[in-house]
Amino acid sequence: SAVISQKPSRDICQRGTSLTIQCQVDSQVTMMFWYRQQPGQSLTLIATANQGSEATYESGFVIDKFPISRPNLTFSTLTVSNMSPEDSSIYLCSVVPQREGRVQTQYFGPGTRLLVL
Amino acid sequence: SQKIEQNSEALNIQEGKTATLTCNYTNYSPAYLQWYRQDPGRGPVFLLLIRENEKEKRKERLKVTFDTTLKQSLFHITASQPADSATYLCAAGSSASKIIFGSGTRLSIRP
Known part of the structure; x- marks a missing residue:
């Protein structure tokens, strides 16, 4: 398992501003992800944070809007840029400490609740 | 497209009864299914994993089934308690694709 803090x-942010969310893991992990979850909705994967290289973004998410850093195997940041009210959501960091064959068991941080006015 | 569907309506159960939650998948052949619990304002917490070659898995009061013919997983909580009240998420994964999450079913156990 892994302990994750965010x-x-x-x-609460004003539209047009940016917010950087930090994710810290208590052990080195290879796989780290950023999700968004809107009220009553499923988890939507934003990107996979890759250590030492650019993040891999899912369809509908772009680097200019959601730049991600992953300087080492225990830390990552997600920035929500030029925010609008539509960005109001919960942002979650997750990790896969150890892959068991094809299985990825994810451990999630507590989330960052963002409200954009 | 690949879909994981859970009953969006909240499930209300009397304490002590068995709660049964359903997860259906379409356009997908997952190698495994997972169930997570999510409390308000918190991140999901992993509960159970079941692989495609397993019919049933148990952990304490929890039981999960995987029916590849019906393309369905059932999640049971026996002897339910008010502390079991939460949203339960189903997730499906395979080696070829990322994990896909359902939108969750909110469970309320009344004393």
Whole structure:
């Protein structure tokens, strides 16, 4: 398993500004992901954070809007840029500490609740 | 497209009864299914994994089934307790694709 912390836990931001969310893991992990979850909705994968290279973004998400850094195997940041009210959501960091064959068991951080006014 | 569907309506159960949640998948042949619990304001927490070659898995009061013919997984909580109240997410994965999550079913156990 892994223990994951996120900062901030919540924030209220003005439209047009940017917010950087931090994710810290208590052990080195290869696989790290960023998700978005809107109320009553499923988890939507934003990107896979790759250590030492550019993140891999899912369809509908672009680097200019959601730049991601992954400087080492225990830390990553997600920035939500030029925010609009549609970006209001919970942002979650997750890791796969150890892959068992084809199985990926994900461990999630507590989430960052973002409200954009 | 690949879909994981869970009953969006909340499930209300009397304490002590068995709660049964359903997860259906379409356009997909997952190698495994997982169930996660999510409490309000928290991230999902992994509960159970079942692989495609397994029919049933148990862990304490939890039981999961995987029916590849019906393309369905059932998640049971026996002797339910108010502390079991949460949203339960189903997730499906395979080696060829990323994990896909359902939208979850909210379970309420009344005393």
